[in-house]
Amino acid sequence: MMPYLILTAALLIALYFIFRKRAPGKAMVTVAEEAKDKNLLLQHVAYYKNLDDTGRLKFEGLLQDFLQDVRIEGIEIEIEPLDRLLVASSAVIPVFGFDHWKYKNLSSVLLYPDTFNKDFQFEGGDRNIMGMVGTGYMNGQMILSRSALRQGFSPQAGKENTAIHEFVHLLDKSDGATDGIPENLMPHQYIIPWVKMIHQEISRIEHGKSDINPYAVTNEAEFFAVVSEYFFEKPNQFKEKHPELYQVLTVTFSQEPADS
Numbered sequence: 001m002m003p004y005l006i007l008t009a010a011l012l013i014a015l016y017f018i019f020r021k022r023a024p025g026k027a028m029v030t031v032a033e034e035a036k037d038k039n040l041l042l043q044h045v046a047y048y049k050n051l052d053d054t055g056r057l058k059f060e061g062l063l064q065d066f067l068q069d070v071r072i073e074g075i076e077i078e079i080e081p082l083d084r085l086l087v088a089s090s091a092v093i094p095v096f097g098f099d100h101w102k103y104k105n106l107s108s109v110l111l112y113p114d115t116f117n118k119d120f121q122f123e124g125g126d127r128n129i130m131g132m133v134g135t136g137y138m139n140g141q142m143i144l145s146r147s148a149l150r151q152g153f154s155p156q157a158g159k160e161n162t163a164i165h166e167f168v169h170l171l172d173k174s175d176g177a178t179d180g181i182p183e184n185l186m187p188h189q190y191i192i193p194w195v196k197m198i199h200q201e202i203s204r205i206e207h208g209k210s211d212i213n214p215y216a217v218t219n220e221a222e223f224f225a226v227v228s229e230y231f232f233e234k235p236n237q238f239k240e241k242h243p244e245l246y247q248v249l250t251v252t253f254s255q256e257p258a259d260s
């Protein structure tokens with residue numbers, strides 16, 4: 001009996017030293033990785049940069065939660081740390097104002113090197129899709145073009161951000177219908193005025209009297225996704241030019257991204 005006890009004790013002591021030794025090393029790597037990630041975020045994600053310290057900490061935590069839940073996969077490309085951070089940032093930005101939000105029905109995000117067509121071909125002609133939320137056999141998946149993802153976060157992006165657009169579609173879809181009316185985010189009394197605003201603005205766009213991307217006239221769902229991009233990418237300009245739309249979106253997303 002005695003030898004076993006000694007053996008067990010020796011094993012426990014050995015294990016203690018193995019893990020005690022490993023722990024600080026691992027922590028150091030994490031700290032270095034964290035610092036790298038923070039730098040990438042500061043360089044590429046203006047939304048993060050504009051947050052105060054508390055906000056940044058919260059943002060980082062939400063990024064981590066998202067990346068634990070959702071797989072990010074490259075299709076014929078090697079995923080870089082920046083890609084993971086940009087996908088996760090696009091997911092976190094629209095839900096940053098909510099206490100707790102988990103994207104249900106999303107297990108992975110597939111990154112294609114460039115734009116693709118309806119058959120997910122990304123080479124050759126007839127490919128103009130920059131991102132999409134999968135339906136049918138693609139349910140639970142989002143596809144993004146990496147060039148569109150990166151372009152969305154570049155200073156030249158203007159009011160467009162493909163990845164935010166796709167995550168807003170997912171939020172819209174969370175009530176069962178991707179219809180431009182996010183019923184579980186928008187207070188009930190806002191819904192009828194919102195639908196009216198959509199149609200008024202669509203008419204302005206059609207008459208060349210709006211600075212909103214004309215793709216918004218496609219339907220109500222695209223309208224909601226397109227104005228949300230504008231809301232998060234150029235909040236000050238959006239508030240100034242579209243105060244009513246801005247107000248509804250601040251309520252819908254529980255946040256006010258404009259400076260004042």
Ligand SMILES: [Zn+2]
Pocket residue numbers: 165169221222225
């Ligand atoms: Zn869309």
